[in-house]
Amino acid sequence: MSHSGTGPVVSFENVSKHYGSLKAVDGLSLELRPGETVALLGPNGAGKSTSLDMLLALRKPTAGRIRMFGNDPYHAVKGGHVGAMLQSGGLMPEVTVRELVTLVAGLHPRPVPVETTMRRAGIESVADQRVDKLSGGQTQRVRFALAIAGECELIVLDEPTSAMDVETRQRFWASMKEEVAEGRTLLFATHYLEEADQAADRILVINRGRLLADGSPEDIKKRAGAKRMSFRLANANEPFLLALPGVVSLETRHDLVQIQTSDSDATLYGVLDAGYRPSEIEVGSLSLEQAFIAITAEDDRAGEAESATAGQSVR
Amino acid sequence: MRGILLLTRTEINRLRRNKRYFMFTLALPVVLYLIAAKQGSKAYGVDFAAYYMVAMASFGAFSGALNGNVIRISEERKVGWIRQLRLTPLPANAYVVAKLLTSLATTIPSVVIVFLLGATYGGVHLPAWQWIVIALIVWLGSMIFAALAVAIGYRFAPDQAQPITILIYFVFTILGGVWFPLGGFLQKIGKGTPTFEAIKISTDVIGGLSVPYGLVIGLVLWLALFLGLATLSVRSMAESV
Numbered sequence: 001m002s003h004s005g006t007g008p009v010v011s012f013e014n015v016s017k018h019y020g021s022l023k024a025v026d027g028l029s030l031e032l033r034p035g036e037t038v039a040l041l042g043p044n045g046a047g048k049s050t051s052l053d054m055l056l057a058l059r060k061p062t063a064g065r066i067r068m069f070g071n072d073p074y075h076a077v078k079g080g081h082v083g084a085m086l087q088s089g090g091l092m093p094e095v096t097v098r099e100l101v102t103l104v105a106g107l108h109p110r111p112v113p114v115e116t117t118m119r120r121a122g123i124e125s126v127a128d129q130r131v132d133k134l135s136g137g138q139t140q141r142v143r144f145a146l147a148i149a150g151e152c153e154l155i156v157l158d159e160p161t162s163a164m165d166v167e168t169r170q171r172f173w174a175s176m177k178e179e180v181a182e183g184r185t186l187l188f189a190t191h192y193l194e195e196a197d198q199a200a201d202r203i204l205v206i207n208r209g210r211l212l213a214d215g216s217p218e219d220i221k222k223r224a225g226a227k228r229m230s231f232r233l234a235n236a237n238e239p240f241l242l243a244l245p246g247v248v249s250l251e252t253r254h255d256l257v258q259i260q261t262s263d264s265d266a267t268l269y270g271v272l273d274a275g276y277r278p279s280e281i282e283v284g285s286l287s288l289e290q291a292f293i294a295i296t297a298e299d300d301r302a303g304e305a306e307s308a309t310a311g312q313s314v315r
Numbered sequence: 316m317r318g319i320l321l322l323t324r325t326e327i328n329r330l331r332r333n334k335r336y337f338m339f340t341l342a343l344p345v346v347l348y349l350i351a352a353k354q355g356s357k358a359y360g361v362d363f364a365a366y367y368m369v370a371m372a373s374f375g376a377f378s379g380a381l382n383g384n385v386i387r388i389s390e391e392r393k394v395g396w397i398r399q400l401r402l403t404p405l406p407a408n409a410y411v412v413a414k415l416l417t418s419l420a421t422t423i424p425s426v427v428i429v430f431l432l433g434a435t436y437g438g439v440h441l442p443a444w445q446w447i448v449i450a451l452i453v454w455l456g457s458m459i460f461a462a463l464a465v466a467i468g469y470r471f472a473p474d475q476a477q478p479i480t481i482l483i484y485f486v487f488t489i490l491g492g493v494w495f496p497l498g499g500f501l502q503k504i505g506k507g508t509p510t511f512e513a514i515k516i517s518t519d520v521i522g523g524l525s526v527p528y529g530l531v532i533g534l535v536l537w538l539a540l541f542l543g544l545a546t547l548s549v550r551s552m553a554e555s556v
Contacts, residue, residue: 056402059554077402084402090395094329103325107318107403146399 007070009034009154009185010055015064016209017050024050026209027064032187034153037180039196039203040189043296047209048189049087052158055187056084069153080109084156085147091139093132097123100131101145108150120175121145122168136163144172148179155179157188161195173199193292207296208303221286223295227264228286231278233257233271244270249294260286260294318405319413326417333383340379340425344371347494348429352437358496359518365441366496368433369517372453373510374493375425380418380460382480388414388468389476397556411465411549418461419454426453441521449517452534456513459538466544469552509537 008031017025025047032038042048053059054066057073068076076082092100101118105111118124121141126134131142140163147155160176161169176199180186190196196203197217205213205220213223232255242250246263257278261267264283271278286294330336348371355363391397400410430450433439441449463483467476488494490501491510505511512530519527 058398058401058556074407078404078406080404082402086395086398086402088395089399089402090391090393091399092325092329092391092396093394094332095325099325099328103321104403106321107405109404143399146403150404 008032008067009036009069010187011067012051012055013065013067015051015054015061015066017047017054017059018062023209025054025061028206028209028211029064030204030211030214032154032185034185035180035183036202037186037200038188039200040187040206041191041193041196041203041292042189042206043191046207046296048206049158050209051206052084052086052156052187052189056082056086056156080150081152082154082156083147083150083152084158085143085160086158087162088158089143089146091131091142091146094130096128096130097134097142097145098127100142101149104146105149110151112149112151114149117145117149120148120178122171122175137165137168140164141168141172152184154185154187157186159190160188161190161192169195205292205295207299210299212295212299220292220295222262227261227283229259229261229264229267229281229283231257231271231281233276233278240274241271249298318403319409319416322400322405322409322413323416323420326413327420330383330417330421336379336383336421339382340375340421341428343378344375344425344429345432347371347374348432349436352433355496359515360522360524361518362439364433364437365439365521366514366518368429368437368439369449369453369514369521370493370496372426372429372450373456373491373513373517374488375429376422376453376457377460377487377493377510377513378484379422379425380457381464381484384414384418384461384464385468385476385480386473388465389471389473392469392552392556393473395556401556407553408549411469411545414465415458415461418457418464422454422457426450445520448520452513452517452520456509456534459509459534459541462538462541462545466541466548469545469548507533509534512537 010030010032012028012030015025015028016023028047028051040048040051050059054061055068055073057077066073069081071079092103095103098114098118102114105114105117115124118127121144123138123141123145126138131139134142140160144157144160147157161172164172173195176186188199201216203213203215203217203220204211213220215223234255236252236255236257238250238252241247241257241259245266246261247267248260248262251258259267268281268283348367352364352367355367357363358366397410401407430446467479471479487508487510490497490505491508492502492505492514493510497505497511506515512533516527516530516534
């Protein structure tokens with residue numbers, strides 16, 4: 001590993017990418033530290049792919065600066081410091097899997113033996129098949145093989161398991177953990193939320209091109225309101241409920257009140273202290289999926305109100 | 316450079332499995348030559364068999380460089396292979412350079428085969444230096460069409476690239492005097508085409524005429540034009556490969 005310093009592996013400094021009036025990425029700042037496994041989590045159109053494209057020097061930011069290993073992204077990619085697998089990346093047709101992996105390994109300054117790469121990616125059995133005759137899942141694994149065909153310090157994956165069934169997905173993450181255990185930094189984009197929860201030790205939530213939350217899966221859940229609470233209460237007063245301690249978001253339908261809260265005890269005591277007597281009280285934990293929806297929904301509302309200050313919409 | 320050569324070698328290997336390449340670049344010119352080489356006596360001041368040898372060598376080389384490359388480049392952009400390559404340590408322009416090198420390499424067999432056929436079946440006898448000069452002209456002429464293929468293939472999706480290519484292909488083969496020698500009106504229109512220029516330079520060499528500088532300059536201008544267009548295509552598509 002040539003990158004032995006303690007500086008960030010990747011840094012985005014106030015990076016934006018605009019297509020006409022569309023702000024695909026809007027003032028994004030973040031840093032990845034060596035050895036981290038980071039999930040970039042967001043709904044479709046949140047700016048995940050555009051961010052990764054800019055990181056990999058496929059697109060130029062409209063504004064801001066991206067550094068990788070203290071260098072500009074193009075030179076980091078050309079120096080073989082990054083292995084990447086994008087959803088939009090394709091394979092050369094009319095060659096066999098082995099020929100393709102051999103080619104890409106050969107382009108690398110520090111190639112990994114082809115047999116090792118094929119074993120790690122689980123494609124030994126299709127090594128002599130033509131790449132244009134593979135199934136979707138097999139194609140995805142070949143693309144993964146190309147990402148790890150050289151010794152690199154950073155692996156970038158865009159929706160890596162989108163074409164895989166559950167079993168393949170588990171195998172994939174198992175082999176991924178081997179890669180990371182060797183000290184590599186891993187950044188992957190996903191909208192599989194349990195995947196982010198299970199595989200990452202840090203999650204970046206982005207929506208509408210901005211960073212909404214940055215923390216461990218536990219932090220993210222806490223930040224969105226770790227608990228979900230529901231009860232029935234006639235004549236519920238929304239502003240009052242929203243002002244209760246811990247409340248992150250609120251939804252009412254007739255007399256049914258659903259609250260996401262970071263402190264369910266304090267919220268409930270607040271209701272009772274005000275003299276209300278709600279019925280059918282239920283308190284449950286939020287899955288990461290629900291936390292994620294809460295964070296992005298909050299942000300979308302802030303965006304619609306147009307009064308929001310960028311990046312401040314999550315409490 | 317090592318990466319470019321590696322990619323070029325893989326591209327050449329790949330082409331060996333491509334039936335289109337064998338049919339259109341290698342087989343078709345041979346078949347046409349066998350059919351038509353003895354159907355005339357003189358063209359452009361040389362034996363018809365000699366003219367037709369140059370014409371068919373150009374046909375194989377040029378159509379191989381144009382048709383095959385346009386489709387491959389366009390499809391490879393569509394499926395994301397160009398994008399994938401840009402994620403490797405290979406320099407950004409290496410893909411195009413490798414395509415041009417591959418084209419130069421895979422053009423050689425079609426030129427050699429037709430020339431061998433001309434020397435045997437066609438009874439074309441030339442001094443060694445003439446063989447070398449006309450081979451070089453046809454060979455380098457194919458670079459013009461490889462550059463055009465990059466310009467079209469890199470910019471257009473396969474369904475658009477195909478008709479555009481077919482149109483250009485027919486214009487340049489018919490007006491270039493590839494299938495039959497041009498005379499009168501057609502030659503007036505066609506004499507500016509790169510195909511005509513390449514063939515006429517070769518027949519002038521065979522006929523022992525002085526070097527037609529105007530035609531040579533014409534070829535160089537075509538090459539410059541198409542290389543320029545190719546560069547524009549690659550630049551303008553830089554963020555959408």
